[in-house]
Amino acid sequence: MAAAAAAAVPVATPTPGRMERVVLVTGASGGVGLALCRRLLEEDGRIHLCLACRNAQRSEAARESVLAAHPAAQVSTVEVDLGSLVSVLRAARDLRRRFQRLDFVYLNAGIMPNPQVNFRALWQGLMTGKVLHMLTTAEGIMTQTDRLNGDGLQEVFATNLFGHLILVRQLESLLCGNEKPSRLIWTSSSNARETAFSLSDYQHAKGQESYSSSKYATDLTSVVLNRKLNKQGLYSSVVCPGLVMSNMTYRILPVFLWKLLMPIMWLIRFFAKTYTLTPYNGAEAHVWLFKQKPESLDALVKYHSCTSGLGKNYVEPRKMDVDEETAEKLYEKLLELEKQALEKYDDLLDK
Numbered sequence: 388m389a390a391a392a393a394a395a396v397p398v399a400t401p402t403p404g405r406m407e408r409v410v411l412v413t414g415a416s417g418g419v420g421l422a423l424c425r426r427l428l429e430e431d432g433r434i435h436l437c438l439a440c441r442n443a444q445r446s447e448a449a450r451e452s453v454l455a456a457h458p459a460a461q462v463s464t465v466e467v468d469l470g471s472l473v474s475v476l477r478a479a480r481d482l483r484r485r486f487q488r489l490d491f492v493y494l495n496a497g498i499m500p501n502p503q504v505n506f507r508a509l510w511q512g513l514m515t516g517k518v519l520h521m522l523t524t525a526e527g528i529m530t531q532t533d534r535l536n537g538d539g540l541q542e543v544f545a546t547n548l549f550g551h552l553i554l555v556r557q558l559e560s561l562l563c564g565n566e567k568p569s570r571l572i573w574t575s576s577s578n579a580r581e582t583a584f585s586l587s588d589y590q591h592a593k594g595q596e597s598y599s600s601s602k603y604a605t606d607l608t609s610v611v612l613n614r615k616l617n618k619q620g621l622y623s624s625v626v627c628p629g630l631v632m633s634n635m636t637y638r639i640l641p642v643f644l645w646k647l648l649m650p651i652m653w654l655i656r657f658f659a660k661t662y663t664l665t666p667y668n669g670a671e672a673h674v675w676l677f678k679q680k681p682e683s684l685d686a687l688v689k690y691h692s693c694t695s696g697l698g699k700n701y702v703e704p705r706k707m708d709v710d711e712e713t714a715e716k717l718y719e720k721l722l723e724l725e726k727q728a729l730e731k732y733d734d735l736l737d738k
């Protein structure tokens with residue numbers, strides 16, 4: 388009886404003190420996001436960490452697993468489905484009520500639905516000199532089947548980019564004009580390719596590379612956010628975690644096949660340093676950025692997590708293949724879409 392009564396008491400959400408940095412991580416329920424949370428607390432045990440997840444049970448399990456490693460840490464959760472505008476707006480409202488500012492927002496949640504490997508292209512690639520490039524970027528060998536979500540948007544675009552952008556826009560009052568700069572860190576991918584993206588079909592309704600398109604659009608968006616918001620003390624960066632074994636990769640090939648391939652992948656790692664393989668290694672660039680002064684970073688660079696053949700982690704900056712004019716045009720389209728999409732949610736908006 389006493390145990391049941393105790394279980395019914397809601398878990399108190401710790402509120403951050405004035406000096407503690409507040410860090411929000413989307414997609415914190417597993418993979419790179421969860422590893423990142425643990426690693427951030429290793430860097431600074433005093434941060435207030437807020438895990439943004441869509442599933443309450445997985446979110447609580449993630450919180451408990453973070454607390455198991457860092458019992459004194461301040462860890463809270465917020466429920467958000469990035470693929471649903473109403474959920475994003477509610478989460479933003481909740482965060483505005485709970486926090487006075489946000490120091491870091493890791494925009495990490497992502498999906499790659501129904502991934503298919505084009506084994507023919509893979510085989511042809513193996514026979515050509517482009518094999519390493521193909522194995523590290525998955526260029527030309529991965530396709531996905533996308534669909535419309537409940538808001539009438541392409542699901543991959545909505546989850547990977549648009550939901551995150553709306554979240555950021557609704558949190559601007561917590562992110563801009565603070566004493567110290569605030570930071571956005573997007574988990575992009577080396578699979579982000581210009582050839583998969585088109586301004587006239589920026590949601591990628593017509594193609595089969597919605598993932599690549601959404602990540603390229605993410606890179607473009609980050610570039611524009613820097614142009615628009617650096618003056619207000621908000622800085623945006625993009626990272627690639629490399630190839631990481633996570634729920635996402637386990638949807639591409641079954642777990643047992645990845646396990647069989649592991650010795651080959653360790654060997655490939657001597658040539659392909661982006662084969663980070665574990666979520667811990669994949670979070671290297673995210674953690675590195677946590678320690679950098681934002682003014683010293685290049686807005687046109689993607690920061691790649693890398694692991695050497697002998698297992699040493701490091702970060703490699705690589706110039707992005709982005710055109711700033713296209714980035715501006717995409718941003719205008721995103722703002723137009725935002726205007727249309729949010730019309731009916733007036734009561735939930737930050738005014």
Ligand SMILES: NC(=O)c1ccc[n+]([C@@H]2O[C@H](COP(=O)([O-])OP(=O)(O)OC[C@H]3O[C@@H](n4cnc5c(N)ncnc54)[C@H](OP(=O)(O)O)[C@@H]3O)[C@@H](O)[C@H]2O)c1
Pocket residue numbers: 413414415416417418419420439440441442445467468469470471495496497498546574575576577627628629630631632633634635636
């Ligand atoms: N794995 C790789 O090799 C690789 C390579 C390049 C880039 N990335 C990027 O790295 C990021 C993390 O991926 P991962 O490898 O760690 O995969 P993962 O283990 O599948 O993690 C994805 C995370 O995103 C969350 N998520 C998915 N849809 C969501 C939604 N609608 N609303 C809220 N949260 C949602 C998932 O939550 P649930 O637990 O509820 O599903 C999970 O926490 C992604 O952006 C991915 O594109 C991964």
